[in-house]
Amino acid sequence: xxxxxxxxxxxxxxxxxxxxxxxxxxxxxxxxxxxxxxxxxxxxxxxxxxxxxxxxxxxxxxxxxxxxxxxxxxxxxxxxxxxxxxxxxxxxxxxxxxxxxxxxxxxxxxxxx
Ligand SMILES: [Zn+2]
Numbered sequence: 569x570x571x572x573x574x575x576x577x578x579x580x581x582x583x584x585x586x587x588x589x590x591x592x593x594x595x596x597x598x599x600x601x602x603x604x605x606x607x608x609x610x611x612x613x614x615x616x617x618x619x620x621x622x623x624x625x626x627x628x629x630x631x632x633x634x635x636x637x638x639x640x641x642x643x644x645x646x647x648x649x650x651x652x653x654x655x656x657x658x659x660x661x662x663x664x665x666x667x668x669x670x671x672x673x674x675x676x677x678x679x680x681x
Contacts, residue, residue: 571607571608571611571612571614571615572615572618572619574607574612574615574673575612575615575616575618575619575620576619578597578599578616578675579616579619579620579623579625581675582594582597582623582624582625582628582675582678583623583624583625585678585680586624586625586678586680587624589680592624592680592681593624593626593627593628593680593681594624594625594627594628594678594679594680594681595627595628595629595679595680595681596628596629596630596631596677596678596679597616597625597628597629597630597631597675597678597679598631598632598633598675598676598677598678598679599612599630599631599632599633599673599674599675599676600633600634600635600672600673600674600676601632601633601634601635601673602634602635602636602637602669602670602671602672602673603634603635603636603637603650603651603652603670604637604650604652604653604667604670604671605670605671605672605673607673609632609634612630612632613630613632616630633676635669635670635672636649636651636669636670637649637650637651637652637653637667637669637670637671638650638667638668638669638670639657639665639666639667639668639669640665640666640668641657641659641660641662641664641665642662642664642665642666643657643660643662643664644657644659644660644662646659647668648665650665650667650670653667
């Protein structure tokens with residue numbers, strides 16, 4: 569379950585930010601997760617609940633913003649939306665796609681109290 573290591577990574581980012589603004593508590597951690605990032609949001613929520621215990625983010629809620637996947641279709645010469653890496657182009661049905669977005673996961677914003 570790689571969500572556990574992702575959650576630890578998120579906590580590291582949150583702790584660094586909170587330390588810079590100490591003393592404070594973290595209220596909300598806003599995450600951007602791409603549709604193609606292969607991250608299970610529910611598993612990540614669970615993992616974050618586990619790793620945040622006893623940390624500055626103990627009372628923090630996870631707010632997950634999903635970013636749609638996108639790819640460049642060679643045949644259509646345009647960017648198209650895809651839900652999965654293995655999807656064909658929704659316009660021409662072709663497979664010559666180069667993924668251009670929705671593969672990343674990042675901490676977008678923190679709400680500190
Ligand atoms: Zn196409």
